[in-house]
Amino acid sequence: MQHEHIANEKIRADFLKPVTPGNFGKISLYWVIGLTVLLCWGIFAYIYQLRTGLEATAMRNYVSWGLYISTFVFFIGISHSGTLVSAILRITNQEWRRPITRSAELLTAVALMFGGIMPIIDMGRPDRVANMIIFGRLQSPLLWDIMCISTYLTGSLLFLYLPMIPDIALCKERFATTGSKFRLWVYDKLSMGWKGTPEDWRRLERAMRVMTVMIIPIAVSVHTVVSYIFAMTLRAGWNSTIFGPYFVIGALYSGSAGVILTMAAFRKIYHFEEYITARHFDLMSKIVLSLTMIYAYFNFNEYWVPAYKMQSHEGFLLTDLFSGSYSTVFWILQFGTVLLPIIILATPRGRKPMGTTIACVIIVAGAWVKRYIIVIPTLLHPFLPMQGVPQSWSTYFPNWVEFSVTGGALAGIFLVITLFSKYFPIASIWEVEEGVHLAQQGLAPAIPNGQEHTNHTSHPVAKEAFAQ
């Protein structure tokens, strides 16, 4: 028991170090200031857009969904990370998940928050957003989107919060003398009077078990519905029956790559090498590799089937993608962001932290551009020919306003994640301790190298140790 206690103390000390009051280094400060400036610039650009109208952007009659909606789809895709890593790995009792679930769940919630506001930013009259619900038609995919995203955001916040309760209680106890009044007030309110009694654990476990099962179909439904705002319209490039699963796989592929990047960042910045090990990267890489191959298969189908037929308008669009104005980007996406990551991640060397990180940067950047390629070229190929409009309306490239607002949203995501990691443990301490305890009892593998066990997501002795 003594050894367990020492192990617990070390884990607690390691994970609480970034959260310790006053532990806000200069680099962190500059980073936060930089992100705040970018966020403010984005807000300024948005206010300018509000005052001027959507004319301030490069969007016109034909391309009415530009960079904003592409980014919306991308952010919602990234938000699938938490579901995959946390819920699926929890439900399948993957012991190695323990140090990385919190960052995945956090990325989900924050990406959803900012993803959810992108369509509102895209609206010329955001003050009328409530009309979407008040006068909304249940038959409209736009209303489905609002319902699904708000449901998923609520679920994701709950899913993030539940396993945080014991850790917040720990923070409240540890920083009782050093923390500011505000910080302690937040800890006090969010810890919900957690005492770590068997009844507390029983209730927490029950809630987590329910949410773990529930969040997976909700996440799948969200990206399916996001695909429906495209697939339910009769337009070349979007009129596809596989858009739902194609978007879900695309989201999982980019989302899990996003988790690896978050893991890599926290591992490097907060020196969590002992907990987020090379094995984590190896295992996550295999997941990303599998998803990339499934995504490549969907991608092939999505283009090959209509390309075989080259039906009128579909043909014009595909010609533009394969050999026209979008061909360079299109082929770079296919070979650079799908094939190249497969090649990197297929080799043991490529699955080491550095190789994995590089592959995931490529995947995430590619996923963003891919959304752009899904949205824009189709809008530029309407069924009715463009007539009586200025020549400039037949092309689209985002202008400074759109780049600023989107950049501001991205900075906002980084800012929230950074601030979160300075106030709350970025790994689930009690779950890591539990994993270590189970490993010591021979009920589960040690995190770095063992095999996954299949029993007991939680162990009462480990919880007792945590309660001490």
Added chain:
Amino acid sequence: MKTIHTLPALLLAFLLAWPLAVQGQVCSVDSTTGAQGATVSDSGGNGARLCISVRDADTGYVAVATLTARDPKGNRIPIANATVSFFVKRLFGKMPIAEENTAPTNDSGVAELPFSKNIPLESTGSLTIIALIEDNAYTGPLQATMRGNWGRAVPVVADPFPRALWEPRAPIAMILTFCILLGGVWCTYIFVVNQVVQIKKGKHNEA
């Protein structure tokens, strides 16, 4: 002093009335012809006036437009050789009342145009007929309208799909599915939140 107090009200009334007054070139006024719902149109400068009426004929109806103006002495005189176009008002514009929908005014200032009894009535059970002088050097543009039931009533067919994806009302099955799915999820959330609340309550009970 009393006049001074009423000045702002007069000024306000003038400002409100001014936009109406300057539109006088093509303005519709209430009919005095006795026809059902008819209107006439006055032109500002020379007192030109277009009136419309409809009369029965053996094979259908005849739309009658009468164009008059005032001479320098103030007497109302007919205007001949002005081209009057006749239309039927539709939801998003106007449709020519017949294949040839124009007629010139005669020496009495009257233009007549026969039209079919077979024009479908609006859903309100009436038809709006428009007489229009688009461009005339003497009178300027003029328009007169008249409502009546000179046409064929279109039987209202019951909508075979009162609830459908393309109708304002969603299918019942769709509403039920959404309610069950979303209700199930949100009930689960309530259950989960309740577990957290119970943790908090447990603390209080302990205290």
